[in-house]
Amino acid sequence: MPSKPPSAPLNVGVASPFELVLTGLSAMLRRHPARVTLCGAPGQDGQLSGLDVVLYDTAALDPTGGADGGADLDHLVRANARVVALARPQEPALTATALERGAAGVVPMDASATQVINVLERVARAAPGGTRSTRHVDARMLLLPHDLTVREFEVLALVAAGLSNAEIAERLYVSVNTVKTYVRAAYRKIGVDRRSQAVIWCTHHGIAAN
Template sequence: MEEGAGPISAAIVSAHDIVHTGLEGMFATRPGAIEVVPLDLGAPDDQLPDVILYDVFGLHEGDGDDLDRYVKDTDSAVVAMARDLRPDLAARAVAKGVDACVSMATDVDEILEVIRSAVAGDGQPDASGPGAEHGAAYAVLGEEVGLTPRETEILRLLTLGLSNQQIADECFLSINSVKSYIRSAYRRIGVTSRSQAVVWCLQHGFEPPQDEPGMPSAGEPVADV
């Protein structure tokens, strides 16, 4: 956005009032930087906000279809507002194609820098620039070992306890493709079995298993690849 072009219009998407209140309060300390507006997906493209600030906790409470819609069906930049205790959710948001990601725990100037970069079409700020410390850290879980976004998503589902067939259905992949991704992920993280992979993932910030209908419980064994 060019200097003097006015404030950036931003819609905050979160089920939690405290997130709306907290972000609006932060932006109020920098008058003229951000104008918080409601999100109306039925509005013409030129009336949509410059940026959608998406609370990644929505990926814990839902299936992420709303985020897919914001990323794919609007011209707004999408910035994932990450929660430091759930890096797995930030990684899922990045894998879904958000323009940038920043922690809600960081200071307002770094958040604004990430927002401006995303709105300008520059994506995540440069690793040496403002916002990098709390933004680039969420690029991809397992990035330090070279995991791709797809491998990260496969490992996430594996760690939650899904079978290979369930992962294939969730990701719209063939069972053979799932097995191939799992094997390549195993090589990258240096494990040889599903149980070892789950331990590695839990030690590196992935979401722990949950007991849900149709999903193996945390203690239920699942066959390796």
């Protein structure tokens, strides 16, 4: 898919299993017609229909909520869509899953319209190609609280759930030393220095393990 000229508004599709989310996002984006043209949801089997970028609700990745487990995301990625994941802070594992499966950016549910559109523009106008691994997603395409990375965000959620560093390492298939590195970085960014403080911070910000 060719990059969008900088002066042209983006053709944006919104995908969510919830009508309330679709309605709210649509109303928010329509207030910025110079930057965004809302084109509705992607078609069946990930058909792009001229879309430059798709804002994808990560709730669709949760099969326990009656969603399809992300089959539509897989269709979009196979069709070379540029996808930005709409992240739910209380479900960081879904955000990580969206990135691993091909999303190129992330915005949280509480982002402003300007913040959302900034990330949509960066993703839509970025050079195509690259790996699907979250380790290589351009940080400019992410918008998480306090500049946390996806992995730091996920580790914080697991800390809040009461898991030890060893248990987090087992859950994420990394070493304990790697977990400690993520924990230190996350603590520094959110301004705490003890586990109990991190749990309180997560509780106040609605962050919990999926």
